[in-house]
Amino acid sequence: MSFKVAFIGAGSIGFTRGLLADLLTVPEFQGIEIAFTDINPDNLRMVTQLCQRDIDENGLSIKIHATLDRREAFAGAKYVINCVRIGMLSGFATDVEIPLKYGVDQCVGDTLCIGGIMYGQRGIPAVLDFCKDIREVAKKDCILLNYSNPNAMLTWACNKYGKVLTYGLCHGVQHGHEQIAKALGREKKDVDIICAGLNHQTWYISVKTDGVERVGELYELMQQADFAKDENIRLDVMKNFGFYSTESNGHLSEYLMWYRKRPQEMEKWINYSSWIQGETAGYLRVCKESRNWFETDFPNWLKEPARRFTPENRSSEHGSYIIEGLETGRTYRGHFNVMNYGTITNLPGECVVEVPCYVDGSGISVPKVGELPLGCAAICSQSVWVQRLSVEAAVHADIRLLYQAAMMDPLTGAVCTPDEIRQMVDEMLIAGEEWLPQYREEIVRAKERFAKKEVPYRPVKGFTLKEKSVEEMAMEKAKYRKMAAAAAKEKVK
Numbered sequence: 001m002s003f004k005v006a007f008i009g010a011g012s013i014g015f016t017r018g019l020l021a022d023l024l025t026v027p028e029f030q031g032i033e034i035a036f037t038d039i040n041p042d043n044l045r046m047v048t049q050l051c052q053r054d055i056d057e058n059g060l061s062i063k064i065h066a067t068l069d070r071r072e073a074f075a076g077a078k079y080v081i082n083c084v085r086i087g088m089l090s091g092f093a094t095d096v097e098i099p100l101k102y103g104v105d106q107c108v109g110d111t112l113c114i115g116g117i118m119y120g121q122r123g124i125p126a127v128l129d130f131c132k133d134i135r136e137v138a139k140k141d142c143i144l145l146n147y148s149n150p151n152a153m154l155t156w157a158c159n160k161y162g163k164v165l166t167y168g169l170c171h172g173v174q175h176g177h178e179q180i181a182k183a184l185g186r187e188k189k190d191v192d193i194i195c196a197g198l199n200h201q202t203w204y205i206s207v208k209t210d211g212v213e214r215v216g217e218l219y220e221l222m223q224q225a226d227f228a229k230d231e232n233i234r235l236d237v238m239k240n241f242g243f244y245s246t247e248s249n250g251h252l253s254e255y256l257m258w259y260r261k262r263p264q265e266m267e268k269w270i271n272y273s274s275w276i277q278g279e280t281a282g283y284l285r286v287c288k289e290s291r292n293w294f295e296t297d298f299p300n301w302l303k304e305p306a307r308r309f310t311p312e313n314r315s316s317e318h319g320s321y322i323i324e325g326l327e328t329g330r331t332y333r334g335h336f337n338v339m340n341y342g343t344i345t346n347l348p349g350e351c352v353v354e355v356p357c358y359v360d361g362s363g364i365s366v367p368k369v370g371e372l373p374l375g376c377a378a379i380c381s382q383s384v385w386v387q388r389l390s391v392e393a394a395v396h397a398d399i400r401l402l403y404q405a406a407m408m409d410p411l412t413g414a415v416c417t418p419d420e421i422r423q424m425v426d427e428m429l430i431a432g433e434e435w436l437p438q439y440r441e442e443i444v445r446a447k448e449r450f451a452k453k454e455v456p457y458r459p460v461k462g463f464t465l466k467e468k469s470v471e472e473m474a475m476e477k478a479k480y481r482k483m484a485a486a487a488a489k490e491k492v493k
Contacts, residue, residue, distance in 0.1 A: 001028045001327055004139075006077040008070055008130060009084030010036030011043025013050070013294060015147055017307065019081060020051050022320035024060065024309045028328055036066045037073035044068070046298050057306035070133060077138045079323055082130065082146045082154075086122040087435040089287055094431040095119055096281040101457040102424045103415045105260050107250030107275070108283040110149040111200050112383055114412045114421075115254075117390045117405050118428050120153040122435040124394035127154050131162025143326075145169055145319050146337075151199045152352040155337050156391050160350075167322065167364070168337025168352060170199055172246035174316040180207055180244065183225040184214060194356055195246065196344055196369045198383055199337050201255060202246040202354045203376045205369075218244060230277060233259055233269055241375040246354075250278040255383065257414035263460050270463050280462030322359050329361030338366055346371045351384045382410055397438040399425075399446075423455045 005023065010016045016036065023029055036051075038044040048066040055062050067073050074080060085092065095115035096106050109115020127146070134142050144166040146155050155168035173195045181188040186209055194206035207214045219238050222228060228235060233249040237256070245252060249269070253259040259269050259278075266278070275282025294301075307313065314320070318334045325332040333356060340353045343366055347353060358365045372380065389405035392398060406412050406421045416424065426446035429436060433443050 002031060002033065003078040003327070004033040004035065004076050005079045005081065005323070006035040006037065006073045006138075007081045007083060008037050008073065009082060009148070010066070011038035011040045011047055012083040012085070013043075013047050015081075015083040016047050017051055017054070018315055019083075019147075019317060019319050021054065021307045021309055022314050022317060023323065024055065024058070024062070025311060025314045026320065026324050026328070029324070030060050030062070030309075032062065033076075034062055034064045035073040035077065036064055037068065037070045039068065041068060042295075046294075050298075050301055053302060054306045054309075058309045060309075070130070071137050074130075074133050074142075075137045077134075077142055080130070080134055080138065080142060080144050081319060082127065082144060082148050084123075084126065084148050086119070086126050086148075087432065089284070089291065091122060091432060091435055092119075092284055092287065094428055096284055098428050098431060099412075099424060100280070100462055101427075101459050102420050103263075103458045103460050104412055104424075105263065105266065105280050105460050105462050106254045106411075107260075107278050107280065108254065109281070110283070111151070111251065111255070112386060113254045113409055114406050114424065114428070116150045116153075117386065117402070117409065118425075118432065120150045120387075120390045121394045121402065121429075121439070122432060123148060123150065123154050124157045124391065125436075125438050127158050128162050128395070131158050131164040131166075134162075134164050141165070143167070145322065147319070150387075150390075151337055152354075153387050153391050153394075156339070156352045156387065157395060159339050159352075160391075161395055167357075168199060168354075169318045169322075170337065170354070171317055172200060172248075173202060173335040173354070176204060176244060176246045179222070179225070179227060179231075180204060180218065182227070183218065183221040184209060194369070195335050196355045196372060197245075197353065197376060198380045198387075199352070199354045200247040200251055201380055201383055202335065203243040203372065204246075205243060205373060205376070215243070230271065230273060233278070241373070241379070243373060243376055248276045250276045250282060253278050254411055256379070257410040260411055261414040263462075266463060272463075278463070280464045282464075285464070322364070325359030326361065326363070332359040333357070334359070336364070338364075342368065344369050344372055344377075346374075346377045347380055348384055348388075351388065382408070386410075394438070397442060399429075399439070399442045417455075419455050420458075423450065423453070426450045 052064050096109040099114050106115050144164050146168045151168040155166050158166035181191040192208045195202045195204050197203045233253050238244050270278035275286050321332040336357045337352050337354045340351045344353050386409050389401050393401035429443050429446045
């Protein structure tokens with residue numbers, strides 16, 4: 001087969017190298033055209049060199065076309081895979097560090113809460129520019145596969161305003177599926193699930209083995225599993241709402257109003273075995289470490305054996321399976337982020353939901369899920385309105401809607417007063433001026449308001465581990481090489 005796949009944000013080593021290897025595992029795809037684009041020439045060069053080495057050593061004749069010009073990369077593409085981080089790590093830092101001055105403590109800050117809202121303000125104008133280029137230079141009906149966060153917000157904007165068919169992809173459902181299978185003492189392939197909700201707030205509403213529903217047994221079984229000590233927040237939510245959620249402890253804690261609003265009580269929910277257990281700004285720390293390590297260790301990556309394009313090495317990321325299903329007709333079932341349009345009947349018709357989908361040669365089908373359990377729908381409904389306000393604010397540069405999104409956010413609203421929220425948003429707009437062109441006029445006014453600084457800070461220290469130096473990381477090379485491959489996702493504007 002011959003068609004073109006373009007990666008934007010290709011300087012993201014973790015996603016780009018893995019997704020490319022997944023694609024080229026498909027026998028029919030070993031002659032396709034690949035284009036990489038990024039705004040960081042050094043990262044683009046390094047990732048291209050590493051991926052081309054993998055291709056060459058697998059005996060394929062594909063030559064990656066790497067370019068800083070995204071329209072050149074998109075030209076004639078049938079699929080575009082988005083892996084960008086708008087604002088890079090300096091922008092990411094403002095999403096978590098400024099809110100700490102106002103008492104808002106986040107673990108990640110890239111999906112919901114004030115960090116996710118502001119990340120969306122940077123990302124949405126950029127992905128709409130991508131969509132414009134796709135409409136103009138890519139193949140007709142080109143599909144955009146979005147891996148970037150805030151996933152639901154970006155996917156929503158691309159479908160509604162970008163007019164490009166876009167699917168948001170995430171691996172949270174697969175990871176939770178593995179945990180559930182482990183608790184049941186079964187192989188993952190023998191546990192049938194239906195997961196539905198919002199990205200990072202998706203609920204395992206059906207879990208069957210041998211045709212028998214097991215949801216009612218899960219809480220007790222998962223409490224006894226060896227991973228239970230690291231899932232205390234997820235299990236607490238399950239105790240109160242009846243269903244297991246896809247997202248890890250740290251991430252889940254910042255989407256809700258209960259676990260991070262009182263610093264003196266956070267210690268009982270957080271452990272330090274991993275950043276993902278709730279460490280303050282833990283993902284930012286890991287991304288910084290991973291960037292520094294990758295830049296230092298890159299020459300050694302080239303000395304390691306190439307990645308083999310074999311079925312056993314293929315990951316569970318959805319992207320390659322979607323393209324395989326569409327191009328070859330093989331059936332694939334996964335959970336994707338799509339416009340709702342009645343799929344989940346007790347969430348708004350216009351929102352992005354994460355639900356089971358089927359792929360084959362005729363396209364992507366989205367079965368009707370029906371109603372979510374009422375408590376799960378209530379949690380998702382609150383998040384949906386934050387997302388909608390955020391999307392509309394970003395598209396229309398409407399600061400009133402932006403303030404409202406932050407006020408309606410569960411954790412931000414639980415910690416801050418409206419006056420604190422308005423000042424915090426102003427400060428974050430000013431700090432992100434470089435990446436927020438749509439707010440140019442509003443930022444001028446925000447600077448005037450912030451100069452008066454009428455609301456005092458209420459800083460919290462947070463629960464942060466020390467960032468490791470390259471020398472410290474070198475003592476555990478294998479561990480940090482794996483971490484860099486998973487987390488080094490720093491690029492494109």
